[in-house]
Amino acid sequence: TDGGAPSSSLYAGNLATSWADSLGISGYTAASGRGRVAGVGISGRDTAYAYTVGLANSAAQYWGSARASDGYFSIAGVLPGSYTLTVFKGELAVYTTSVTVTAGGTTTLNSIAIPSSNDPSNASAIWRIGAWDGTPSGFKNADLMTYAHPSDVRAASWTGNVVVGSGTETSAFPCYLWKDVNSGIIVYFKLTAAQAAAAHTLRIGVTTAYANGRPQIVVNDAWTSAVPSPPTQPSTRSLTVGSYRGNNYTFTYSVPASAWLTDTGAYNTLKIYVASGSGSTSFLSAGTSIDAVDLLT
Template identity: 85%
Template sequence: MPENTVRRRTLMASAASAAAAAAVAGPLSLPASAAAFGYGDDGSHYVVNTGASLVFKVSKANGDLSSLVYKGTEYQGYGGKNSHIESGLGASTVTIRQSGPTILISVTYKTLRLYYAARSGENNVYIWTNKADGTVSATRYIVRVQAGKFLNDQPDSYTYAPTLIEAKDVFEKSDGQTRSKHYSKLRVIDYDYIGWSAGGVGLYMVRSNHEKASGGPFYRSLLRHQSADGGGIYEILYYGENQTEAERFGLQGPYVIAFTDGGAPSSSLHHANIDTSWADSLGISGYVAAGGRGRVAGVGIAGRDTSYPYTVGLANSAAQYWGSARDSDGYFSITRVLPGTYTLTVYKGELAVHTGSVTVTAGGTTTLHTITVPSSNDPSNASAIWRINDWDGTPGGFKNAELMTYAHPSDVRAAPWKGNVVIGSGSETSAFPCYLWKDVNSGIIVYFRLTAAQLAAAHTLRIGVTTAYANGRPQVVVNDSWTSAIPSPPAQPSTRSLTVGSYRGNNHTFTYSVPASAWQTDASAYNTLRIYVVSGSGTTSYLSAGTAIDAIDLLE
């Protein structure tokens, strides 16, 4: 069989066919451009040459991606491990076929379907995963990268951090800075791809639209890691840490392993732009073409606080989507939505301020009239005597808030977690810690004065939180004379959060009715508010019960 034959059949018996199969394997040690687009079989793997600069192998036994050779250099693998779903599948049925300029490898493992696709002339591997139910563990795809290819000292690296300080995944460097694969800094809405670039080579994972993932637009999960042993880049299909939603099932993808000459992957691969019409007829299980999807468009959002970005989310048990509202008028458009009825949520920052319902039909556009956010739905609109931070569903602006998305609370760069706050000082927000823990800084004091008229009345105190660990919640004491009841813990994720870069759980507001008898009688004297973290769970230090703060205010 000629070497330039586009499609090479497998299991050939003749000597001529064997020579052709050997020619397919040859590009693994030569520049990939030396062979045309096509595939072959080396006995244990299907070998795909993209006809550009990439040759990759997929195991015929279990669907592992066992080789990624770009411009003659192998990038895949460390510690004897391949790239694969979760920690790898067991014995699977693996098939391959070519449809014109596309090669599709299909992997069947119990109720799971995994697909790899290559397009002629592209240095990309397109991947889809269809997890039909919970009988198969497949919550991530990890591309394992050889040691030394992309060494770095970013927050999600632990190459230079030899001291283990929490679980098996948080490390401390000799200079006191912390590193962990969890410290990506990014929410899902913030990125289109993740990876590295070094020496004129870029290796990236371009994420899918996450329609079958969980957690919404502001969810954080690990995206990559790097150590002296090797690196990994991920597409997280479902991540249980600090997760607020149930797992969704169905087809996820495509997500794309993309090689470049050092630059960013093409924007045409981004989830918002990608055209997969070439995959419409490939028979991918669960695949819904563009014509079977719909769109939601809103003419505007009234009642916004224009100092904040607004996001509109759609979610039901089968899928999730979101889009940004235009700053000028709140216009939004969410495309490529699977048909169905969804809960529509409007977020001010990350705080839900409006919910409704919308139905999407295949091939249609559902147009919504102006959505008006009721004034009462935004807690910032309530008249307050004093307020620490503003209500936006995040601890942003509080002490250490930005650092905590990419560092451990013990990090040397963190400002002291203790320290009291004086209303009227001008530094109320920046001095107040973003997180409170039972074993670290419980009992922080807020000092404030009230006028004679204010002292004569009862007032409502509100404390907004964004997540909690080990059922940590605030109990307050006013002037050492009035103590609130211990509030019931709201529903929150049960996993680690505050120590692995995530403050996003379920936003909740605690309210306390403080009687007039609790205040000082002298308007010139400071009142004291002590905020304690209470819980019967948790361990010690930064793994004691804790909570992340959104805002605190005392209402008129």
């Protein structure tokens, strides 16, 4: 081309393929043989985030954006069949249901209400690093990693510890953890006397993993969690080829009250290690991408 901006008619949202309906292509389903799914709205949303609605079964996937004002959505051109409908906050699934699509028909859904418990951000936390949105956005090196190798000279150091209350908790926390690079990162935090007297749940959300990498924690060098089982993830080199997208999963750890320091002026330490017997070395060692880390009240 001459380098100029392409015609707006070529934008994905404006692209029309109705001309193909009359070509008699084997296996092709014309618009008249497809249906639509429409939702009146979605309540329980965090308006700071964009929401997407997806339809999926073993044969097809379709996507549509939820309107920012009320969550209305419409997904057209859907092949007839039964689908799992999923509502995503950013890239985090927060609601699922089943829908059936018929040829030439519209499946209209009443307003979808996302239960408060479906969004981990709604849980009351003593502290939280990152945002529960299904991505490592905001963490150190996150923006660079979609187009650069982790060894790129533009990347900030993958090591370094984090202090809760510093105001840089998220930007100082690396978006990826590897067994052979920065396993054992330390998070420093203080607790009140009341908080230190109780057991708490610590959560670590991940978006994908390589070679079965998963987090194991140590609190104050006095309590060590069990090694969790690895969730199912794509068998690719995801972290080193610019992708953090896999299967979102939340690891939960029940930390007993005996693990906390009773001195309210002292910093508790949380060490996060990457556990796995797989992987190679350096950036090809077992690793995982972080969504959020928090300590619940």
